[in-house]
Amino acid sequence: METTPRLAILKILELGKGKHVSAEAIYRRLLKKNIPLPMSTVYRVLGQFESAGIVQRHIFDAERSASVFELNNKVHHDHMICITCGSVSHFVDKKIEERQLTIAKNLGFELTDHSLNMYGVCCSCVAIDAARESVSE
Amino acid sequence: METTPRLAILKILELGKGKHVSAEAIYRRLLKKNIPLPMSTVYRVLGQFESAGIVQRHIFDAERSASVFELNNKVHHDHMICITCGSVSHFVDKKIEERQLTIAKNLGFELTDHSLNMYGVCCSCVAIDAARESVSE
DNA sequence: ATCATTGCAAAGCATTTGCATTAAA
């Protein structure tokens, strides 16, 4: 079995540790590295990684629904996504985690998983917006 | 302008108040009501409703991503989804909402929105699972 | 020689769009 694609993709994911990478981004980065792979392989490998628990898939951005992938760091975390520049921060909050358990219990559910995505404007984008406004006045 | 499609779809959404309906489900229910509409119209109307703020679109179930729609009850809420039967409960939790603001602030974000989806097994499904296990023994 | 992995092209699915047709104001 050929292993180049798997290794190459894994390396890209490792480089982007903590970041989220789309299949397309991976495809493009592989091109730059002179490792042109068809999308099918990219997706197939990501799929394998996903079932192996190496990688997690997220669907942010309800509108332009394209999955992004990240190395599974085992530790659960939630996401704060900047709606302007797309940057993503991770966080874990004990209070929220605990509260979720309580809520689930109250609703009669056995909680197995959750995803919390917060959307907003990150501080640099806020700054840019502010600058732009002061100019346009 | 013809209004039948819009009214019919609105009615279906109202019937399913608090539930989440997929475009396909709407399509099928319209068929049963002898109001056959093409999917394009279903989606177009839902799209209009969405931009009009009448309807909200969600993408649950990271894997088989199909949107579901619900009447916009204006009040923000989060979701608890049963991974076995697909039933969805709504909830709002002040503590979580507040905590999110704090977290966003700490991360330097201006929070504009969020989506919290909790996944688990609802009590009836837990019961069914339990029954099944006791049989297989 | 066998079996998993690859590349390509084609299929798949949910959703959207172009365009000619039709209904409403």
Add this chain to the structure above:
DNA sequence: TTTAATGCAAATGCTTTGCAATGAT
């Protein structure tokens, strides 16, 4: 009669799959 809404079919975007070719053991 002008504008908006509809139906159809075709296009889109992301993702998956069938299959033959290839690489590894």
